[in-house]
Amino acid sequence: MYVAVKGGEVAIDAAHAWLAEARRGDTALPELSTAQIEQQMTLAVDRVMAEGSCYDRGLAALALKQARGDSIEAAFLLRAYRTTLTRFGHAAPLDTAAMGITRRISATYKDLPGGQVLGPTFDYTHRLLDFALVAEGMAPADVPERAADEAAIPRVSELLAREGLMQREAAAEAEPSDLTREPLTFPADRSARLQNLARGDEGFLLGLGYSTQRGYGNAHPFVGEIRQGGVMVEFTPPELGFAIEIGEIDVTECQMVNQFHGSLTEPPQFTRGYGLVFGSGERKSMAMALVDRALRAQELGEDITAPAQSAEFVLYHSDNVEATGFVEHLKLPHYVDFQSELENIRAMRASVTKAAE
Amino acid sequence: MEAGYNFAYLDEATKRMIRRAILKAVAIPGHQIPFGAREMPLPYGWGTGGIQVTASIIGPEDTLKVIDQGADDTTNAISIRRFFARVADVATTERTAEATIIQTRHRIPEAPLREDQILVYQVPMPEPLFRLEPRIAETKRMHALADYGLMHTKLYEDIARLGRIGTAYNYPVMVNDRYLMSPSPIPAFDNPKMDRMPALQLFGAGREKRIYAVPPYTPVRSLDFEDHPFRAIRAPHACTLCGSAASYLDEVVTNDQGGRVYVCSDTDFCRAEQEKAA
Amino acid sequence: MSALLKAEGLSLRFGRVSALDDVAIAIWPGEVLAVVGESGSGKSTLLRVLSGQQLPEVGTIRFDGADIHAEGEAALRRLLRTDWGFVHQNPRDGLRMAISAGGNIGERLMSNGARHYGDIRAQAKDWLARVEIDPARIDELPRNFSGGMQQRLQIARTLVTRPRLVFMDEPTGGLDVSVQAKLLDMLRALARDLGLAIIIVTHDIAAARLLAHRIVVMRHGQVVEEGLTDRVLDDPQHPYTQLLVSSVLAA
Numbered sequence: 001m002y003v004a005v006k007g008g009e010v011a012i013d014a015a016h017a018w019l020a021e022a023r024r025g026d027t028a029l030p031e032l033s034t035a036q037i038e039q040q041m042t043l044a045v046d047r048v049m050a051e052g053s054c055y056d057r058g059l060a061a062l063a064l065k066q067a068r069g070d071s072i073e074a075a076f077l078l079r080a081y082r083t084t085l086t087r088f089g090h091a092a093p094l095d096t097a098a099m100g101i102t103r104r105i106s107a108t109y110k111d112l113p114g115g116q117v118l119g120p121t122f123d124y125t126h127r128l129l130d131f132a133l134v135a136e137g138m139a140p141a142d143v144p145e146r147a148a149d150e151a152a153i154p155r156v157s158e159l160l161a162r163e164g165l166m167q168r169e170a171a172a173e174a175e176p177s178d179l180t181r182e183p184l185t186f187p188a189d190r191s192a193r194l195q196n197l198a199r200g201d202e203g204f205l206l207g208l209g210y211s212t213q214r215g216y217g218n219a220h221p222f223v224g225e226i227r228q229g230g231v232m233v234e235f236t237p238p239e240l241g242f243a244i245e246i247g248e249i250d251v252t253e254c255q256m257v258n259q260f261h262g263s264l265t266e267p268p269q270f271t272r273g274y275g276l277v278f279g280s281g282e283r284k285s286m287a288m289a290l291v292d293r294a295l296r297a298q299e300l301g302e303d304i305t306a307p308a309q310s311a312e313f314v315l316y317h318s319d320n321v322e323a324t325g326f327v328e329h330l331k332l333p334h335y336v337d338f339q340s341e342l343e344n345i346r347a348m349r350a351s352v353t354k355a356a357e
Numbered sequence: 358m359e360a361g362y363n364f365a366y367l368d369e370a371t372k373r374m375i376r377r378a379i380l381k382a383v384a385i386p387g388h389q390i391p392f393g394a395r396e397m398p399l400p401y402g403w404g405t406g407g408i409q410v411t412a413s414i415i416g417p418e419d420t421l422k423v424i425d426q427g428a429d430d431t432t433n434a435i436s437i438r439r440f441f442a443r444v445a446d447v448a449t450t451e452r453t454a455e456a457t458i459i460q461t462r463h464r465i466p467e468a469p470l471r472e473d474q475i476l477v478y479q480v481p482m483p484e485p486l487f488r489l490e491p492r493i494a495e496t497k498r499m500h501a502l503a504d505y506g507l508m509h510t511k512l513y514e515d516i517a518r519l520g521r522i523g524t525a526y527n528y529p530v531m532v533n534d535r536y537l538m539s540p541s542p543i544p545a546f547d548n549p550k551m552d553r554m555p556a557l558q559l560f561g562a563g564r565e566k567r568i569y570a571v572p573p574y575t576p577v578r579s580l581d582f583e584d585h586p587f588r589a590i591r592a593p594h595a596c597t598l599c600g601s602a603a604s605y606l607d608e609v610v611t612n613d614q615g616g617r618v619y620v621c622s623d624t625d626f627c628r629a630e631q632e633k634a635a
Numbered sequence: 636m637s638a639l640l641k642a643e644g645l646s647l648r649f650g651r652v653s654a655l656d657d658v659a660i661a662i663w664p665g666e667v668l669a670v671v672g673e674s675g676s677g678k679s680t681l682l683r684v685l686s687g688q689q690l691p692e693v694g695t696i697r698f699d700g701a702d703i704h705a706e707g708e709a710a711l712r713r714l715l716r717t718d719w720g721f722v723h724q725n726p727r728d729g730l731r732m733a734i735s736a737g738g739n740i741g742e743r744l745m746s747n748g749a750r751h752y753g754d755i756r757a758q759a760k761d762w763l764a765r766v767e768i769d770p771a772r773i774d775e776l777p778r779n780f781s782g783g784m785q786q787r788l789q790i791a792r793t794l795v796t797r798p799r800l801v802f803m804d805e806p807t808g809g810l811d812v813s814v815q816a817k818l819l820d821m822l823r824a825l826a827r828d829l830g831l832a833i834i835i836v837t838h839d840i841a842a843a844r845l846l847a848h849r850i851v852v853m854r855h856g857q858v859v860e861e862g863l864t865d866r867v868l869d870d871p872q873h874p875y876t877q878l879l880v881s882s883v884l885a886a
Contacts, residue, residue: 110426110620112610124436126443127398154613162615214482215491268519303733502709506716506746510731513745514738516752517774582752 023068037061046250046279047071051320052078053180053199055249055278072201076321083180090176092234092243096253096276098152099229103282106156107223108257114153117146119228121282156225157255157272166257166270188311193295194288198276200318202284208308209290217294217306220259221273228252228280252277254285258293271300365412365445371395375413375568379559382570387532388500389483394566404437404462405563407479411441411460414475414559420448422456427464427605427622434462453625463526465547467604467626470556472573478541480562483569485529485539505537508580516585525590531578532571540577546589546605551577594619599630637700639664639800639832642685645694647856654680655691656856664799667826667833669847669864671840671879677856678836679804685834686721686802687711698800716746720793724805726785730777730792736763737773739792747796762791766821783814787821794825803835807842819845840879844868852876 024031038045038061048060052075060078067073103119106112118124132138160166177192179199184192197205212219230250234243256273273293275285294308307313317323363369371393378392397405415421421441425434429451437460438449450456453466462479470476486496489507499505508529515523528545532538540548541560551558551571558571571577581587595602597618604626606619621627638661645658654677662668670678683689685696687703696703698718703711715721723729730739740759741749749755760770766787768780777785786806793801806822807815823846826833837843843850843864850867852860852875860873871877 109610110428110431110607113613118432123403124432126436126440127400159610159613162613215487215489218488305733498708502712504712504716504746506742509745509750510734510738510742513741513752513755514734517735517737517756581750583750584753 023066032065034058034061034065037064043280044069044071046277046281047202047284048074048078050278050281050284051075051199051201052082054078054082072320072324076324079321087178087181089235089238090178091246092236094231094233094251094276096227096231096251097155097158099227099231099251099253100248101153101227101229102250103228103280104153104225105223106225108156108225112156112159153227155227155255157257160224160257160270164267164269166272169272184315186312187298188315190292190296193311193315194274194276194292196315196318197288197291198278200288201320201323202281202287204318204320204323205284205287205291208294208314209287211306212290212294212308217297217308218302219290219294221290221293222257223286224255224257224272226252226254226282226285228282250279252280252282252285254282254289256286256289256293271296362444364417365415365441366398367395367409367412372413375409378568379410379413379570382559382568383557383572385536386571386575387530387536387538387569389567389569391566392568394563397563399436399440401564402481403433404460404479406561406565406568407460407462407477407563408437408440408561409563410477410559410561410568411458412445414477415441415445415447415458417445417447419457420450420455422450422453422459422625423461424459424464424466424623424625425462426607427466428624430624451625453623463542463544464605464622465543465550467621467623468629469550470554472555474556476554476556476558478543478558478560480539480541480560480567481564482527483539483560483562483565483567485537500536503535505531508537512580512582516582522581522585522587528587529580531580533575534578537580538569538571538577544590544605545579545587546591548577548579548587549589553577592619596621596627596630599627599634601627601630604630636663638662638697639666640685640696640698640834642696643694645681645684645691645696647680647684647689647691653677653856655684655694658694658853658856658858660685660851660858662800662832662834664832665826665830666849667831667835667847668849668851669843670834670836670851670853671838671843672853673838673879676853678838678853680856681853682802682804682834682836686719687715716743717796718799720796720798720801722786722789722793722801722803722806724808726777726782726789729789730785732776732778735774735776736768736780736788739777739788740795743792743796758795759791762795763788765825766791781814783810783818786810786818790822790825794829794831797829798831800832800834803833805837805839806835807837807839815839815842822846840868852879 038057041064044064045057045060048063048071049055049057051071052060052063059081060074063074063077064071066077101117103121104114104117106116157166161168172191177189177195179192179195184196188196211217213221228250230248232245233247233249235246236243254275258271258273271293273289275288275292277285277288291308291314294306295311295314297304297309304310365372375392378390382388382390394406394409397408399405399408411421421438422429423434423438425431428434441447442449453459453468456474458475458477459466460477460479465476484493484496486499486508489511490496490499499507512522515521524545526544527539527542528548530538530540530548530551540551553574553576554571555573557573560569562568579587592606592608594606596604596606598620601621604621604623607622608617608619610617641661643659645655647655658681660681670681672678680689684691687696690704698714703714721729731742734742737756737759740762741755744755744758756773760773763770763773768784768787777788780788807818810818819842825831826846833846835846847864850861850864851858852867852873854875860867860871860876867876868880871880
């Protein structure tokens with residue numbers, strides 16, 4: 001019986017055993033390896049890395065396996081591991097202009113230097129279930145060879161900025177915020193906001209970004225550019241004093257171009273919403289860019305009327321590990337509080353009934 | 358044709374439901390009719406509304422043209438054209454004059470359309486007032502009462518702040534002097550083509566689940582002020598390929614030193630102009 | 636001359652509380668009528684019911700002899716943007732804070748079909764001057780204005796279409812005493828110059844004395860006394876009116 005959380009040790013052990021059994025499923029079927037997850041559930045792995053805020057495909061695959069495929073639970077596992085790691089410092093800003101491109105599209109120009117590269121996208125697939133995938137052992141069709149890029153591909157935002165059409169971002173001198181070390185405070189600077197959004201829940205950001213398109217927050221966005229691929233991570237160890245490359249990571253960057261902000265005296269300019277996510281997190285990078293732009297309402301002198309523009313609302317509710325904890329904690333025992341509520345409501349009902357008589 | 362699916366993907370009962378919505382929409386020009394939009398095998402925002410309208414009106418003898426940004430060769434246009442070729446096995450064309458149904462995203466073809474053609478627009482946000490009033494219940498009331506002062510106030514604010522009306526696309530129109538309507542995100546340049554067009558214009562919004570229509574020869578007026586009349590905007594250049602100085606142009610960046618050329622966004626029009634010149 | 640607005644037998648209950656209890660009220664063209672009473676006396680509910688924003692459970696309201704609810708919501712809204720005006724206690728409720736002063740005044744004109752930008756602007760400037768706001772500030776947002784200026788802007792926005800009847804809910808409520816006096820003077824002059832009929836709800840007896848031709852005293856949803864302003868204030872008959880008047884004198 002569920003009664004009495006006291007003496008529940010036996011129950012907990014039994015639940016964990018059951019969980020392990022449920023995770024494994026039918027033992028007549030081969031067990032899923034973390035290598036298979038890493039290779040064949042790549043977007044799930046990417047999402048766990050992004051929300052778990054830790055770039056390690058192997059660990060993310062393990063987390064997914066352990067979490068029975070629940071991405072929030074997996075992100076939670078990864079976060080819990082990450083927090084035990086030593087922090088050496090922070091990397092140099094990623095140079096996404098030097099990215100080794102696997103996908104690069106712009107919705108604002110039909111063609112542009114570097115071209116449009118669709119990459120491995122679902123965008124133009126028809127969502128008809130492909131029953132051929134039920135059969136195993138089929139090799140995928142050959143992918144046509146793509147000519148290697150001879151030079152770095154310029155960013156669309158840079159093309160606009162050179163013409164003075166796009167507001168340039170001021171380079172911050174200060175060390176960027178790190179929300180894993182310091183709590184969120186308000187007003188939150190852009191680096192804190194972007195870090196929060198990059199770690200934030202994809203679904204939450206998607207809903208918020210969507211709301212800005214539907215009139216809750218005044219967005220007029222265009223996808224200036226989305227690019228995906230590998231970028232080098234550089235780090236300056238204090239004992240060396242110069243930057244060294246410590247590895248390459250895959251990221252997705254989205255730069256949203258937003259309709260001008262200007263007046264009779266101030267020349268109109270496009271403003272930028274920015275999204276950067278580990279792995280192939282395109283949907284999230286786009287949502288993040290919409291929300292980043294919405295959160296700039298105050299600095300750009302716009303009215304704050306919508307949820308997506310409210311920094312407190314967005315940043316306090318974006319973290320799915322925090323959110324799932326607080327929502328799910330409601331299933332923990334609340335007998336004591338509820339008992340006082342019971343007494344209270346009985347007393348109030350009694351007085352009303354008495355007055356009516 | 359794809360086995361296991363009805364002609365044009367949707368089942369016949371669904372098509373009838375959508376055709377009833379279309380009939381209502383035609384009967385009340387510019388008025389948004391809610392309809393039970395279906396899940397489609399393409400994502401919301403890719404044109405599910407337009408696809409459902411097209412699927413409901415297309416027959417085996419039709420010839421379909423699909424354009425996105427004015428062009429037949431854009432990826433999404435190709436994808437939708439392939440979809441219909443696959444599930445309806447109809448003839449497709451890139452020539453405006455040959456098409457009986459033209460599904461479009463963001464443009465109206467340059468060549469004038471005829472009475473025997475239907476133009477189907479893909480619509481992301483059917484509600485023209487949503488930026489000013491996001492609550493659907495309230496905008497419905499505003500339409501019912503023809504209470505459009507707020508929309509004009511927005512245009513007034515643009516002129517006061519910027520010296521001109523700041524809307525360059527999805528420029529709101531009055532249909533038949535009664536309903537305020539979103540023309541979908543076509544450039545304002547295309548708005549005058551909607552006015553008294555001989556072809557039937559149908560608008561489908563899948564995610565927002567609305568259909569609306571402009572019947573043939575219906576007056577469509579872009580909102581403006583007497584002393585700040587509506588102006589169609591295009592890049593002040595001629596097409597590099599065909600030389601047209603009247604068509605709507607796309608800007609193509611040629612290098613990162615600021616080099617750029619301008620070409621017709623309507624690829625079929627551009628081809629025809631080049632052939633005329635040749 | 637017949638009444639401009641005439642209401643009879645208005646009753647409305649909120650749960651066990653009677654907000655309006657068989658209230659009858661009438662106002663004639665060009666007349667300023669003050670409805671006074673304490674908080675909870677039903678005076679603000681009365682204003683909402685008279686202006687069609689809330690339906691009474693019982694009773695009728697006639698404007699120009701026609702039942703205001705007979706023609707449906709469209710007709711009522713038309714009335715609200717043409718022959719009627721409503722001035723809220725909090726200017727934020729009556730203004731669009733994200734739209735310039737000129738746009739706020741112009742909206743009512745545009746709702747009534749004005750389509751000439753230059754004319755709309757000229758009228759907006761004229762009205763800004765009439766409510767003593769520098770016309771050079773036409774493109775500023777109301778949030779840059781002081782509370783008194785916001786209230787005057789709301790009045791300009793309401794009066795620009797020359798309504799015949801204006802409802803006002805504690806229009807001086809949130810303002811400093813010195814600002815209140817100025818606003819009351821301005822309202823009195825505008826009412827006289829434009830021949831406006833005004834129904835003003837206030838708990839401020841001094842404001843009522845300054846503006847109103849006639850006073851209605853409300854308590855517990857009932858009209859307990861009504862009459863010409865000087866008569867009611869100088870020779871109150873009902874004990875509650877006597878209390879109201881004396882509390883002002885004492886303060």
